[in-house]
Amino acid sequence: MKITKAEFVKAGTRPHHFPPETMPEVAFAGRSNVGKSSLINSLTRHSKLVKTSKTPGRTQTINFFNINDKLYFVDLPGYGFAKVPLAVKAAWGPMVEGYLKHRPNLRALICVMDIRRGVQEDDLQLIQSCPYYGIQPILVFTKADKLGRNAREQRKREIAVEMNTDPNDLLLYSSLDDIGQEEMWKRITDITSL
Numbered sequence: 001m002k003i004t005k006a007e008f009v010k011a012g013t014r015p016h017h018f019p020p021e022t023m024p025e026v027a028f029a030g031r032s033n034v035g036k037s038s039l040i041n042s043l044t045r046h047s048k049l050v051k052t053s054k055t056p057g058r059t060q061t062i063n064f065f066n067i068n069d070k071l072y073f074v075d076l077p078g079y080g081f082a083k084v085p086l087a088v089k090a091a092w093g094p095m096v097e098g099y100l101k102h103r104p105n106l107r108a109l110i111c112v113m114d115i116r117r118g119v120q121e122d123d124l125q126l127i128q129s130c131p132y133y134g135i136q137p138i139l140v141f142t143k144a145d146k147l148g149r150n151a152r153e154q155r156k157r158e159i160a161v162e163m164n165t166d167p168n169d170l171l172l173y174s175s176l177d178d179i180g181q182e183e184m185w186k187r188i189t190d191i192t193s194l
């Protein structure tokens with residue numbers, strides 16, 4: 001997709017902070033430091049749209065971005081990192097649940113995982129809760145540049161076996177060299193009917 005606009009709209013923690021549901025949206029979820037914010041920058045080709053960091057727990061609010069006046073990208077705070085303060089951890093559940101429950105325009109939850117680590121217990125919990133919220137999960141394994149071409153395809157097959165799913169349903173991505181970008185955009189435009 002040609003990006004003509006990629007703009008920060010709003011940050012919030014509660015439903016009344018969120019922007020009006022005037023466009024379809026997709027949200028990016030995953031463990032802290034997995035590369036959610038980097039994925040948004042890569043997809044929009046705006047390397048500074050979202051702040052990224054080597055320190056886990058960088059994103060602590062729900063952040064909305066307007067893409068081409070056609071859809072919202074929503075960057076969610078990460079979960080599952082031991083060093084994140086307890087208060088931040090405790091706030092995550094109600095904040096994200098409040099979001100998932102109150103966005104009828106949410107078309108898909110892009111579940112971002114590290115290709116080397118695969119699916120962890122907390123990822124699985126989130127993925128398995130998607131049907132309850134009536135949301136389609138899209139499973140993306142990022143940092144694919146950390147493995148060679150054959151190794152990452154092999155890893156994808158292993159993860160598919162572990163998850164009892166079709167390897168074609170799993171996407172590989174790299175925000176460093178844009179591996180998987182076209183396929184990812186196709187999924188997003190299909191699911192949002194753009």
Ligand SMILES: Nc1nc2c(ncn2[C@@H]2O[C@H](COP(=O)(O)OP(=O)(O)OP(=O)(O)O)[C@@H](O)[C@H]2O)c(=O)[nH]1
Nearest residue numbers: 032033034035036037038052053057058059078175
């Ligand atoms: N090699 C490589 N590094 C990546 C990739 N994506 C992200 N990173 C690095 O991983 C670190 C974390 O990236 P972020 O995008 O800030 O991660 P996040 O998931 O938004 O993290 P939180 O906001 O803390 O939840 C940064 O140092 C990034 O440069 C990738 O595809 N390949």
Ligand SMILES: [Mg+2]
Nearest residue numbers: 036037058059
């Ligand atoms: Mg982030």
